[in-house]
Each structure stands twice: as structure tokens, then as C-alpha cells.
Amino acid sequence: MTTLEQGFKEKICNLLTELSCCHRCIVRFLGIHVLDNEKAYQNPKEYLKELLHNTENYTGPEPKRIKANVCPVCLNCYNSETLEKILESYKLVSKEYNAYNTFFFNVSFPKCLSIRAHSMYLYLVEKFPNTPFGNLYNSTDTMLEQPHRIFRSVASSILSKTLNKTFHPKSNLSLLITLAYKDDNTEVEAITNILGKKKRNKFEVSRNNIFELLKDIDEEKFKKYFPVPPIIPQEEISIEKIDLCADPIYLGGRYFKFKRNVGQTPWVIDGVSVSEHNVQDIIFDAICDTLGFDRKQMTFSASGREDLDVRMLGTGRPFYIKIENPANRNILKSQLLAIEESILKTELAAVVKLKIVYASDLNKIKTGEESKKKTYKALCKTDAPDIKQAIEKINALEALEITQATPMRVLHRRSLLPRTKTIHKMEAKETEGNLFEVEIVTQAGTYVKEFVHGDLERTCPNLCSIVGYSTDIVALDCIDINLEWP
Ligand SMILES: [Zn+2]
Structure with a gap:
């Protein structure tokens, strides 16, 4: 930004002092950024004193503010009393995070802080029309430093001492501080009133979009709805909430289900569990026992699911x-490894390749749900008098397109338009007891059971129509999900 001349700096400093602005807000309105001069924010009184005394002809007042007044721009959020209150509230947060050496913190300010800064900016521009003030809403070169940067510069060393952890911008442990102001809603409402009624009903002001809103508001209109300069508030900022929170961790792996009638996740109908066991609970139990986490902290996600009897x-x-x-x-x-061993002991399920994965890896599981290939092994019985001939008919086929209407058995849960799915490959062979086994490579999302028995012709073609005789499934196993993971 354009650097203000000494004379202008003095005038701004004096005017803002008269308006009861705190020293840090004055430094901010002089266009100083934390990265360029952090000391100015850490010891603003000293900085302003030096600035004013640098001019030989200076005859104005000392940078002394009327203590009793609350700063009309920041509502005292940067001052030491607020920080004291934050430290007091922090002591009530009784969570232990001894395993973390670093921390990061985020402050959520009331929305009216942006409006008040905007108002003060308009006032300065009005008072000093020839001053080259920087743009307020230019994201790369804004005149005013962002409040959270000022707050961080002021508070990080004190918080660091209290938490006994080093401040680090990439820490996995965050202290979240929410500051509130009792008239915040009223002041925000004053601004939304500028919008037409139609727009106002649609527009919900958030901490993120308030800049967009202020940027586009006509100056004269703003002045009609909001006092310029902002009035000195009766009350200062208060602490609404303070919380310590660690980023989640993710464990990835592949699971096996050895027994039928074991669910993937708990399935309860009318208060009764459909299956006695499920894979999710088996894995959660092992993790709780080994790592000491609580079941409530965990959520399970998989790449699709198999039926209870598969x-x-x-x-x-x-x-x-x-x-x-x-x-x-x-x-x-x-x-x-201990978790894997403990799961294996249940003899119901197993987990392999268990490892820590990262949030950025999870997309792999979430996307491609429809395009992945899945391989099943189906044990089938058929009315065909010559089973060898039936098998030959199946094995003679190349890739196959089928149309599936929503299966009868899931119709009560969801009903979709008929979908086209690809059967990529089939390989059948005879087994004991006049049965045959067919390995089917399908497009993800294919209903395999229905492809075998036809589901009253809702799936076409199907194994019955291919063989020419009624054919049904005896048992089904899923044997491969074609996805490199973890
Ligand atoms: Zn202030």
C-alpha cells in the first residue's frame, strides 16, 4: 500500500485517539501489517509515542486514550483484560492433551467488528479526503491488517506459556476462541437492511461473506443505516466459548468377513439388532482396547457394503x-498389529494392512464408487437337465450389458429408474452336489443375486435366461474390490 506521510499519520493518530480507539486499532489504521512491523502491535503505545515525537514541530497530545471507554472498532478484543479473561476461561477447559507439544489457535470475532472497521475507514476518508488510503477490500493489498493476525501476534506468546506448548501454524491441536458482542445481531441487521427486502430474505450474513457485502455497499447508503464514525459501545467484547480440539486421525485397511449373518455395521430395526455381530463393532472394540479411544469418537466408512448373508x-x-x-x-x-491380531481372534472377521491414512487419501474410497470392478463367487443351483451344457453357455459369453430395475427386496427402501450395468467377465465350473460355481466380475453397484435369479424379469438378461432354465443362488461371496487401498 501507499505509505502515509508523517503529517497524515499524526492527524489520523490524534483523531482516532479522540474517538477512543485503542492503540492497536490506531496502528492498524496507519496501515501497518504484522509481518512488516510486529513490534508496533506488541507494544503499540511505545510505537505511537515514538512516531509522534519524531516530528520536531509536534505539539499535539500524548497518545493517551480515555481508559473508561471501550474501543469503538475492536470492542477491546486485543487488550490485556480480554486476554486475562481468555486465560481464566481456558482453565475451565479440563481436557488433557499431554501428547501434543504444539498448538494453534483461531479466534472467531463478532461480525460487527468488520462493520465498525468499515465505518471508521469511511470516516477517515471523509475527514482526510486527500490522503492516499489503501483499498480496504483488496485481498492481496488491503490497507487494514486482519484482526486474527493482530490477535495472534498479541496473544500467542502468553497462550503458549499457559498451555505449555509451542505455537505452530501447522499444529494438529487447535484452541478455538469465540468472542461475542451483545449487540452484534442488531448491528448486522442494520447492514442487511440496506439490501432490498428480496435480497435480505435470501442473504444470510456470515463471518466470511460480510466483506463481500460491505465491499459492494454504496457509501451514502451505509451512512444512512450505520453511524459513521462508529459509536462508543457500552460494553466490551465477551468470551462466548473456548475449546481445545485435535484434528482427527484416520486408520485405513481392508476387512474380511468370514461368516454369514455378520453385518457390516450395526443394523437395528424397531429396537432389535438384525445381526448379533457386525464388522464395525468388532474393529471398534479392538481399537478401544488397544489405543484407549472411546467408541463415540469413531466413525466407520467402507467402499460399498456386502449383504448380511454374503x-x-x-x-x-x-x-x-x-x-x-x-x-x-x-x-x-x-x-x-495388536489390533489386527485381536480382530482375527474373533474368527468372524479380520483386518489387514491397517495403517494411518490422511484426509487427502480418503477421496480414493469415496470416488469411483460406480466405476470400480467387484468380483463375486456365486454358488448356484439350476433346473437345467445338463449342467455341463449350462456352464458352457455361461463361459461362451463375453462382457455383457444388463438392465436392472430396483430389486424387489430393496424396493421398500429406495426406488430408482432401471440402471444399466456391465458384467465384465464370467467363469463357471461344476462343483459337488449338482451345483456350479460362477466367478462374476461386475461393475460396482450391480445386484449380483438378482442377476442370477432374474428377480421376476426385473434384471435382464440374467443367468436363467442365459442358461434357459430356472437358476438360483445358494451362497455368495465377495472376493475382490478392485481398488488399491490403503
Ligand atoms: Zn481497538
């Missing part, structure tokens, strides 16, 4: 577990 064998199904707010994030290889 086993998951072969290469296993990709899944991940999100652990919210972990008190510890240093998970050892030996602990991961």
Missing part, C-alpha cells in the same frame, strides 16, 4: 475409520 473374502474390502479429537496421535506399528 461373506467378504479374497483381498478384503477397503475401509477407513475416523477418530475425532484424539488425545494421542502417535500410534505405533506394534499397536496396529
Whole structure:
């Protein structure tokens, strides 16, 4: 930005002092940024004193503000009393995060702070029309430093001492401070009144979009609805909430389900569990026992799901577990192995390749849900008099397009338009007991059981129509989900 001349700086300094602005807000309105001069914010009184005394002809007052008044721009959010209050509130946060050496903090300011700064800016421009003030809403070169940067520069060393942790912008542990002001809503409402009635009903002012709103508001209109300069408030800022929160960690792996009638996740109908066991609970139990997390901290996600009566064998199904707010994030290889061993002991399920994965990896599981290939092994019975001939008919086929209407068995839950799915490959062979086994590579989302028995012709073609005789499924296993994971 354009640097203000000494004479202008003095005038701004004096005017803002008269208006009861705090020293940090004055430094801010002089266009000083934390990165360029952090000291000015850490010791603003000293900075302003030096600035004023540098001029030989200076005859104005000392940069002394009327203490009793609340700063009309920041509502005292940067001053030491506010910081004291934050430290007091922090002592009530009784969470232990001894495993973390660093912390980061974020402050949420009341929305009216932006409006008040805007008002003060308009006032200065009006008072000193020839001053080259920088643009207020130019994202790369804004005149006013952002409040959270000022706050961080003032508070990080004190908070660091209290928390006994080093401040680090990339820490996984965050202190979240929410500041509030009792008239915030009223002041924000004054601004939304500038918008037409139609716009006002649609527009919800947030901390993020308030800049966009202020940027576009006509100056004269603003002055009609909001006092310029901002009035001195009766009350200062208060602390609404203070919380410590750790970033989640993710464990990824592949699971196997060895027994039928084991669910993937708990499934309760009318208060009754459909299955006694489920994979999610088996994995959660092992993690709770080994790592000491609480079940409530965890959520389970997998790449699709198999039916209750379908086993998951072969290469296993990709899944991940999100652990919210972990008190510890240093998970050892030996602990991961212990979890795998403990799951295996249940004889119902197993987990392999368990490891820590990152939020950026999760997309792999979430996307491509429809394009992935899945391989099943279906044990089938058929009315065909010559089973060898039936098998030949199946094996003679190349890739196959089928149309599936929503299966009868899930119709009560959802009903979709008929969908086209691809059967990429089939390989059948005879097994004992006049049955045959067919390995089917499908496009993800294909209903395999329905492809075998036809679902009253809702899936076409199907194995019955291919073989020419009624054919049904005896047992089904999923043996591969074609996805590299974790
Ligand atoms: Zn202030």
C-alpha cells in the first residue's frame, strides 16, 4: 500500500485517539501489517509515542486514550483484560492433551467488528479526503491488517506459556476462541437492511461473506443505516466459548468377513439388532482396547457394503475409520498389529494392512464408487437337465450389458429408474452336489443375486435366461474390490 506521510499519520493518530480507539486499532489504521512491523502491535503505545515525537514541530497530545471507554472498532478484543479473561476461561477447559507439544489457535470475532472497521475507514476518508488510503477490500493489498493476525501476534506468546506448548501454524491441536458482542445481531441487521427486502430474505450474513457485502455497499447508503464514525459501545467484547480440539486421525485397511449373518455395521430395526455381530463393532472394540479411544469418537466408512448373508473374502474390502479429537496421535506399528491380531481372534472377521491414512487419501474410497470392478463367487443351483451344457453357455459369453430395475427386496427402501450395468467377465465350473460355481466380475453397484435369479424379469438378461432354465443362488461371496487401498 501507499505509505502515509508523517503529517497524515499524526492527524489520523490524534483523531482516532479522540474517538477512543485503542492503540492497536490506531496502528492498524496507519496501515501497518504484522509481518512488516510486529513490534508496533506488541507494544503499540511505545510505537505511537515514538512516531509522534519524531516530528520536531509536534505539539499535539500524548497518545493517551480515555481508559473508561471501550474501543469503538475492536470492542477491546486485543487488550490485556480480554486476554486475562481468555486465560481464566481456558482453565475451565479440563481436557488433557499431554501428547501434543504444539498448538494453534483461531479466534472467531463478532461480525460487527468488520462493520465498525468499515465505518471508521469511511470516516477517515471523509475527514482526510486527500490522503492516499489503501483499498480496504483488496485481498492481496488491503490497507487494514486482519484482526486474527493482530490477535495472534498479541496473544500467542502468553497462550503458549499457559498451555505449555509451542505455537505452530501447522499444529494438529487447535484452541478455538469465540468472542461475542451483545449487540452484534442488531448491528448486522442494520447492514442487511440496506439490501432490498428480496435480497435480505435470501442473504444470510456470515463471518466470511460480510466483506463481500460491505465491499459492494454504496457509501451514502451505509451512512444512512450505520453511524459513521462508529459509536462508543457500552460494553466490551465477551468470551462466548473456548475449546481445545485435535484434528482427527484416520486408520485405513481392508476387512474380511468370514461368516454369514455378520453385518457390516450395526443394523437395528424397531429396537432389535438384525445381526448379533457386525464388522464395525468388532474393529471398534479392538481399537478401544488397544489405543484407549472411546467408541463415540469413531466413525466407520467402507467402499460399498456386502449383504448380511454374503461373506467378504479374497483381498478384503477397503475401509477407513475416523477418530475425532484424539488425545494421542502417535500410534505405533506394534499397536496396529495388536489390533489386527485381536480382530482375527474373533474368527468372524479380520483386518489387514491397517495403517494411518490422511484426509487427502480418503477421496480414493469415496470416488469411483460406480466405476470400480467387484468380483463375486456365486454358488448356484439350476433346473437345467445338463449342467455341463449350462456352464458352457455361461463361459461362451463375453462382457455383457444388463438392465436392472430396483430389486424387489430393496424396493421398500429406495426406488430408482432401471440402471444399466456391465458384467465384465464370467467363469463357471461344476462343483459337488449338482451345483456350479460362477466367478462374476461386475461393475460396482450391480445386484449380483438378482442377476442370477432374474428377480421376476426385473434384471435382464440374467443367468436363467442365459442358461434357459430356472437358476438360483445358494451362497455368495465377495472376493475382490478392485481398488488399491490403503
Ligand atoms: Zn481497538
